[in-house]
Amino acid sequence: MKIEEMISANRADCSGCEACANVCPKNAIEMRRDAEGFAYPTINRELCVSCGKCDATCPALNFTKKFPDTFPKVFAAINPDEKIRRHSSSGGAFTALSELVLQSGGVVFGAGFDENFHVKHTAAHTHDELENLRGSKYVQSKIDDVYRRVRDMLKSTSVLFSGTPCQCAGLKKFLGGDNENLLTVDIICHGTPSPALWENYIGELGYAHEIRHVNFRSKRKGWATSQLEINFADQGHSICPVYKDIYGKLFLSGVSERPSCHACKFKFPNGQSDLTLGDAWGIQSFAPEMFDNRGTSVIFLHTPKGKAFLELTTLKMRQVKFFDAVKSNPAMMVPLAADVRRGNFFAHYSTIADKFAVMQYYAQQDDSAIRKQVSEQNHRALMQSLQEIAANVRQKFERNILILATPRDEREQKILGEYFEQNIPNVGVYIMRPVGNGKIFCTENFSSMDFALNETPDVLSAFAKQFRVAAIFVERSIKFDSPVVVEWLKSCGLPIQTFTMSQK
Numbered sequence: 001m002k003i004e005e006m007i008s009a010n011r012a013d014c015s016g017c018e019a020c021a022n023v024c025p026k027n028a029i030e031m032r033r034d035a036e037g038f039a040y041p042t043i044n045r046e047l048c049v050s051c052g053k054c055d056a057t058c059p060a061l062n063f064t065k066k067f068p069d070t071f072p073k074v075f076a077a078i079n080p081d082e083k084i085r086r087h088s089s090s091g092g093a094f095t096a097l098s099e100l101v102l103q104s105g106g107v108v109f110g111a112g113f114d115e116n117f118h119v120k121h122t123a124a125h126t127h128d129e130l131e132n133l134r135g136s137k138y139v140q141s142k143i144d145d146v147y148r149r150v151r152d153m154l155k156s157t158s159v160l161f162s163g164t165p166c167q168c169a170g171l172k173k174f175l176g177g178d179n180e181n182l183l184t185v186d187i188i189c190h191g192t193p194s195p196a197l198w199e200n201y202i203g204e205l206g207y208a209h210e211i212r213h214v215n216f217r218s219k220r221k222g223w224a225t226s227q228l229e230i231n232f233a234d235q236g237h238s239i240c241p242v243y244k245d246i247y248g249k250l251f252l253s254g255v256s257e258r259p260s261c262h263a264c265k266f267k268f269p270n271g272q273s274d275l276t277l278g279d280a281w282g283i284q285s286f287a288p289e290m291f292d293n294r295g296t297s298v299i300f301l302h303t304p305k306g307k308a309f310l311e312l313t314t315l316k317m318r319q320v321k322f323f324d325a326v327k328s329n330p331a332m333m334v335p336l337a338a339d340v341r342r343g344n345f346f347a348h349y350s351t352i353a354d355k356f357a358v359m360q361y362y363a364q365q366d367d368s369a370i371r372k373q374v375s376e377q378n379h380r381a382l383m384q385s386l387q388e389i390a391a392n393v394r395q396k397f398e399r400n401i402l403i404l405a406t407p408r409d410e411r412e413q414k415i416l417g418e419y420f421e422q423n424i425p426n427v428g429v430y431i432m433r434p435v436g437n438g439k440i441f442c443t444e445n446f447s448s449m450d451f452a453l454n455e456t457p458d459v460l461s462a463f464a465k466q467f468r469v470a471a472i473f474v475e476r477s478i479k480f481d482s483p484v485v486v487e488w489l490k491s492c493g494l495p496i497q498t499f500t501m502s503q504k
């Protein structure tokens with residue numbers, strides 16, 4: 001299937017990554033905006049020589065799903081330079097990584113503003129130039145010829161390319177694979193709104209006042225309640241929480257994103273980057289010592305190259321569990337559901353002359369019920385996706401052990417898991433704990449993901465078989481008063497060893 005056929009069959013398949021336009025040897029592909037303001041490739045038949053390179057390079061057309069047998073290591077991170085952290089959206093991980101590349105004489109590519117505050121990918125060669133790339137811009141960034149420029153730079157120097165997961169996938173397909181001089185850093189991606197919408201919005205705000213600076217994630221009121229702040233040349237400024245602002249509301253509820261964002265193919269485990277950066281949402285509950293409301297990054301480590309870079313940074317880091325990091329951040333793994341008003345919104349937007357008025361009209365509607373519905377849909381999709389991956393991860397462990405214990409809290413549970421992991425190589429550790437409603441919950445060491453087991457010998461035996469449980473460790477002082485578990489322990493025929501918490 002060719003890219004044009006793919007797009008006419010389903011526009012949502014094209015992420016607008018621009019790999020096809022960059023690879024075309026005849027410059028026959030132009031990225032043209034549609035009525036929603038998103039760019040799609042259009043082929044000029046007079047220039048095209050039917051070489052097929054665009055089709056062979058398109059990451060969507062050549063997509064194959066990955067089935068990982070492990071979860072990546074995840075870190076919460078804070079840049080020790082407070083000024084950099086203040087101007088970064090999360091914990092400033094992007095700048096820490098970029099500085100390593102700049103110090104070695106390399107170049108950093110990322111999304112920046114042009115002189116009109118339109119968003120496009122650009123290069124930074126110096127610490128000062130990095131400023132324009134710092135901070136999230138909630139708009140689809142234009143790639144132009146950046147993949148070609150990356151390819152050319154890689155011949156003589158190291159390059160950090162940062163962007164959305166679909167852009168990192170586009171670059172890798174364009175290059176034909178990885179390159180030893182290249183570090184790819186993508187972001188957890190909620191989705192990217194229409195550039196036309198953004199341009200209408202700042203066009204309206206900038207009509208009376210010249211815009212000097214835009215910050216989508218101002219931390220004046222703290223990281224957890226980010227503000228969209230716009231500063232004007234006449235000293236005035238506009239500041240509003242993202243969730244209340246006209247543009248911000250349409251973005252958060254899923255009205256204004258590109259169709260491909262609601263069917264995204266490039267989230268974990270299907271990304272192509274060395275590292276993924278995001279906000280460590282929920283950090284207060286799983287690593288409170290890394291929370292001070294000034295911004296904490298979460299970093300997903302995908303490759304040895306990513307690890308080598310991460311180890312060289314000055315970031316203050318703490319390893320956290322994969323499940324903890326994604327449970328408040330479904331955008332890491334699942335395409336976010338669209339607001340049910342999306343179709344109507346763009347139908348009005350594309351036909352009514354006063355675009356800002358359309359945005360205002362939809363943003364003023366009470367969307368609390370829709371937001372709740374979207375959030376529940378996202379959560380369900382996340383759980384399903386996690387279960388699928390967890391099932392695959394389990395397959396890799398040849399020998400699992402089951403610990404029956406009653407850890408008092410998460411900390412004790414963690415110590416237990418780590419103790420057994422360290423002492424018995426290559427095992428999956430399952431910790432069971434009764435919860436008194438006829439169920440036993442079982443936690444997996446690699447993800448801290450709970451799943452419920454009904455307390456009957458049948459179900460428990462099936463569990464032992466399915467997860468290839470090879471041995472059972474029972475805490476000596478165990479308070480499992482369920483006869484079913486006792487019966488199961490006796491009947492399952494597996495070696496049982498006892499231990500006390502103090503032995504660890």
Ligand SMILES: Cc1cc2nc3c(=O)[nH]c(=O)nc-3n(C[C@H](O)[C@H](O)[C@H](O)COP(=O)(O)OP(=O)(O)OC[C@H]3O[C@@H](n4cnc5c(N)ncnc54)[C@H](O)[C@@H]3O)c2cc1C
Nearest residue numbers: 088089090091092093094110111134135137162190278279
């Ligand atoms: C559209 C969008 C949606 C996001 N959704 C989520 C989310 O749901 N959950 C979450 O945890 N994090 C999300 N993020 C990521 C988060 O906002 C931070 O960008 C990320 O944590 C890096 O922060 P930092 O402090 O390390 O560095 P910063 O300096 O704040 O980050 C800058 C980095 O973001 C890149 N970037 C900025 N704007 C764009 C853009 N429009 N397109 C491509 N790359 C861009 C730059 O190239 C640079 O790499 C999103 C970012 C964007 C741009």
Ligand code: SF4
Nearest residue numbers: 024048049051052054
């Ligand atoms: S087939 Fe070749 S020449 Fe034609 S648009 Fe695609 S890449 Fe360009």
Ligand code: SF4
Nearest residue numbers: 014015017018020058
């Ligand atoms: S290469 Fe990217 S922009 Fe081109 S058709 Fe494929 S997804 Fe769309």
Ligand code: SF4
Nearest residue numbers: 165166189191261264
């Ligand atoms: S959600 Fe997916 S398709 Fe949309 S911009 Fe992000 S990575 Fe690309």
